[in-house]
Amino acid sequence: MAQVAPPADCKKQMLRFIFTRLTLIIPTFIGITLLAFLLVHSVPGDPIEVMAGERGVSAARHAQLLHDYGFDRPLYIQYLVYIEHVVSGDLGLSLITHSPVIEEFRQLFPATIELSLSAMLFAILLGLPAGIIAAVRRNSIFDHGVMGVSLTGYSMPIFWWGLLLIIFFSNTLDWTPVSGRIGAEYDVEPVTGFLLIDSLFSDDEGAFASAVSHLILPMVVLGTIPLAVIARMTRSSMLEVLGEDYIRTARAKGLAPIWVICVHALRNALIPVVTVIGLYIGSLFAGAILTETIFSWPGVGKWLVEAINRRDYPVLQGGVMLIGTVVMIVNLTVDVLYGFINPRIRHTR
Amino acid sequence: MATETERLVSSSPTPPGPIRETWRYFRQNPGAVGGLITIGIIILLAILADAISPHSPVAIHDDAFLRPPFWEEGGSLTYILGTDAIGRDMLSRLIHGTRYSLLIGSVVVTISLIGGVVVGLIAGFFRGATEILIMRFMDIVLTMPGLLLAIVIVAILGPGIINAVISVAIVYLPFFVRVTRAAVIGELVKDYVTASRVNGASTARLMFLTILPNCLAPLIVQATLSFSAAILDAAALGFLGLGAQAPTPEWGTMLADAREFVLRAWWVVTLPGLAILITVLAFNLMGDGLRDALDPRLKR
Numbered sequence: 001m002a003q004v005a006p007p008a009d010c011k012k013q014m015l016r017f018i019f020t021r022l023t024l025i026i027p028t029f030i031g032i033t034l035l036a037f038l039l040v041h042s043v044p045g046d047p048i049e050v051m052a053g054e055r056g057v058s059a060a061r062h063a064q065l066l067h068d069y070g071f072d073r074p075l076y077i078q079y080l081v082y083i084e085h086v087v088s089g090d091l092g093l094s095l096i097t098h099s100p101v102i103e104e105f106r107q108l109f110p111a112t113i114e115l116s117l118s119a120m121l122f123a124i125l126l127g128l129p130a131g132i133i134a135a136v137r138r139n140s141i142f143d144h145g146v147m148g149v150s151l152t153g154y155s156m157p158i159f160w161w162g163l164l165l166i167i168f169f170s171n172t173l174d175w176t177p178v179s180g181r182i183g184a185e186y187d188v189e190p191v192t193g194f195l196l197i198d199s200l201f202s203d204d205e206g207a208f209a210s211a212v213s214h215l216i217l218p219m220v221v222l223g224t225i226p227l228a229v230i231a232r233m234t235r236s237s238m239l240e241v242l243g244e245d246y247i248r249t250a251r252a253k254g255l256a257p258i259w260v261i262c263v264h265a266l267r268n269a270l271i272p273v274v275t276v277i278g279l280y281i282g283s284l285f286a287g288a289i290l291t292e293t294i295f296s297w298p299g300v301g302k303w304l305v306e307a308i309n310r311r312d313y314p315v316l317q318g319g320v321m322l323i324g325t326v327v328m329i330v331n332l333t334v335d336v337l338y339g340f341i342n343p344r345i346r347h348t349r
Numbered sequence: 350m351a352t353e354t355e356r357l358v359s360s361s362p363t364p365p366g367p368i369r370e371t372w373r374y375f376r377q378n379p380g381a382v383g384g385l386i387t388i389g390i391i392i393l394l395a396i397l398a399d400a401i402s403p404h405s406p407v408a409i410h411d412d413a414f415l416r417p418p419f420w421e422e423g424g425s426l427t428y429i430l431g432t433d434a435i436g437r438d439m440l441s442r443l444i445h446g447t448r449y450s451l452l453i454g455s456v457v458v459t460i461s462l463i464g465g466v467v468v469g470l471i472a473g474f475f476r477g478a479t480e481i482l483i484m485r486f487m488d489i490v491l492t493m494p495g496l497l498l499a500i501v502i503v504a505i506l507g508p509g510i511i512n513a514v515i516s517v518a519i520v521y522l523p524f525f526v527r528v529t530r531a532a533v534i535g536e537l538v539k540d541y542v543t544a545s546r547v548n549g550a551s552t553a554r555l556m557f558l559t560i561l562p563n564c565l566a567p568l569i570v571q572a573t574l575s576f577s578a579a580i581l582d583a584a585a586l587g588f589l590g591l592g593a594q595a596p597t598p599e600w601g602t603m604l605a606d607a608r609e610f611v612l613r614a615w616w617v618v619t620l621p622g623l624a625i626l627i628t629v630l631a632f633n634l635m636g637d638g639l640r641d642a643l644d645p646r647l648k649r
Contacts, residue, residue, distance in 0.1 A: 024485075024488065027485055027489060028488070028489045028492050031486070031489035031490075031492075032489075032492070032493070035493070035501060036501075038505070039501055039504060039505055042505045042506075151380075151630065151633060151634065151637075152626070152630060154633060155577065155581075155626060155629040155630040155633050156626060157581055157584055157585065157588075157601075157604075157622055157625045157626060157629070159584075159585060159588045159601075159604065160604055160618075160621075160622025160625065160626070161622075163604070163608065163611050163618050163622070164618075164619065164622070166611060166612075167611060167612070167615055167618065167619075171611075171612050282492075282494060283494045283495070285494060285497075286494030286495065286496040286497045287494075287496070289496060289497065289500070289589075290496070290585055290588070290589070293589065304497075304500070305500075305589055308500065308504050308589075308591065309590065316501075316504060320497065320501050323494075323497060324492070324493050324497070327492060327493070327494055328492045331492060
């Protein structure tokens with residue numbers, strides 16, 4: 001086969017690819033803010049009544065508040081005012097704690113990132129080797145086992161899975177704590193907000209071990225579905241690559257089988273797997289809503305569910321907007337990175 | 350030689366119809382057949398729920414709080430799988446739960462299938478600005494993580510089983526739009542469509558009678574897989590207190606009620622979740638089998 005020279009306009013294509021991806025940011029951001037804005041405005045009853053709650057307000061005070069908050073102005077003006085506030089970083093105050101929504105988010109978000117990243121790491125470290133071995137030993141007991149377990153994991157109601165693990169590991173075996181991020185006896189100064197890092201550098205002995213033991217169960221629960229998907233994806237992608245001619249050539253050359261599998265096959269098989277990993281990072285934040293609720297993990301997911309139950313609309317509005325924006329940025333970054341690692345994507349015309 | 354070939358061709362049996370052919374592939378997949386049988390049993394349970402449940406799913410038995418299943422100490426055959434915290438029979442509630450799960454799945458799939466097909470047909474058929482507008486909007490919806498979007502919509506509409514179903518249906522709609530549009534664009538360039546157009550078929554006829562039947566295969570697969578995902582999401586909403594409300598014997602809601610007894614009574618927690626897992630697994634197995642059978646190219 002003749003050597004194919006890289007097209008001259010390679011760089012230009014890459015730039016165009018990035019540009020088209022970036023142009024999606026603005027409409028998506030408008031969509032997310034619109035959703036968050038409509039959220040508060042579609043609540044039955046008007047927002048003042050919602051804020052007043054069961055106490056209620058007098059008619060005069062009600063009219064005054066409507067005017068103060070600008071709720072008597074046309075809807076599109078209200079939306080523009082809201083956007084102006086959002087852009088300047090003002091997401092309002094929580095109705096319950098009266099602290100700025102953005103500040104609460106900033107304090108809780110590291111906990112969610114810590115949980116999501118460890119879950120993803122868990123899923124990759126277990127899913128990749130499982131998928132590779134299943135593909136290499138196709139139709140073996142191991143292969144059937146991996147496929148069966150991963151289909152079950154994929155169908156798992158993770159909120160139930162979390163409760164099962166609590167029954168077994170926390171209650172029956174008494175190995176891990178039931179809730180929270182670290183034992184109450186440790187007082188770790190939040191430098192990075194990531195307790196694993198903070199506790200490692202703190203003077204408290206045992207703080208790190210406590211943080212790890214708190215993290216294990218939520219990590220497994222949140223990582224279960226990505227683990228199942230990664231294992232399945234790795235297996236099917238490896239099977240496809242292992243049937244290619246260049247693998248037969250590599251084998252015929254007398255290369256060690258492990259070398260053929262880990263270098264020749266894996267490098268090409270990983271491309272679709274990386275996409276799936278990227279796509280799942282975004283949805284992990286949503287899965288964290290359930291996991292954090294079960295394990296009382298003090299992250300943004302639990303915060304959102306509490307806001308719904310307490311009818312804390314500014315928190316709900318701000319939280320949805322912020323999480324939506326974070327997921328959007330993560331997805332777009334993954335898209336662009338994917339363009340870098342897989343030239344086929346940017347060369348498709 | 351030529352006559353020999355002709356004879357062979359003319360004597361070969363008629364090719365099997367699409368349904369028969371699909372069934373032939375489907376039958377070879379033990380997982381898929383197992384899924385189909387399980388779904389059949391679940392449907393039967395749902396139909397016969399009133400007849401086979403030993404008790405009413407909402408009846409409260411004052412003398413039997415948190416009774417364990419019959420094989421555990423303190424259990425009895427009156428309540429085969431035990432009772433919950435306020436003395437309702439677990440088995441009867443689990444059986445009646447099949448109705449809610451199947452209903453949730455079918456309503457969600459029906460709404461998002463019909464909505465998605467219509468929007469997807471419009472996008473694929475008219476192309477241009479209409480298509481860009483529709484697909485960009487769907488991209489925006491897809492950016493939001495599904496469960497988060499469902500939670501937001503329920504927060505707007507208010508908690509309850511109907512609103513939970515609507516919100517989950519909205520979450521799955523974009524997938525059907527994408528699948529339909531892709532299939533329509535693939536079909537539009539084929540000769541039979543041109544022939545029909547030349548024959549003077551109206552746009553609506555072209556869309557729904559000529560093209561749509563040929564786009565069914567990917568839609569059926571998407572529908573089966575969405576069915577299981579919808580059951581999971583609706584159960585998650587029930588678990589968060591946003592879906593079906595007590596005393597409805599919906600499995601997710603039952604789990605939410607059981608949470609505080611997680612360390613005292615394993616059965617009130619384990620059984621509803623197991624029911625969800627089995628149902629979802631059955632639909633996923635069948636969906637995988639259907640995908641392989643309908644599109645052998647995708648066979649993994």
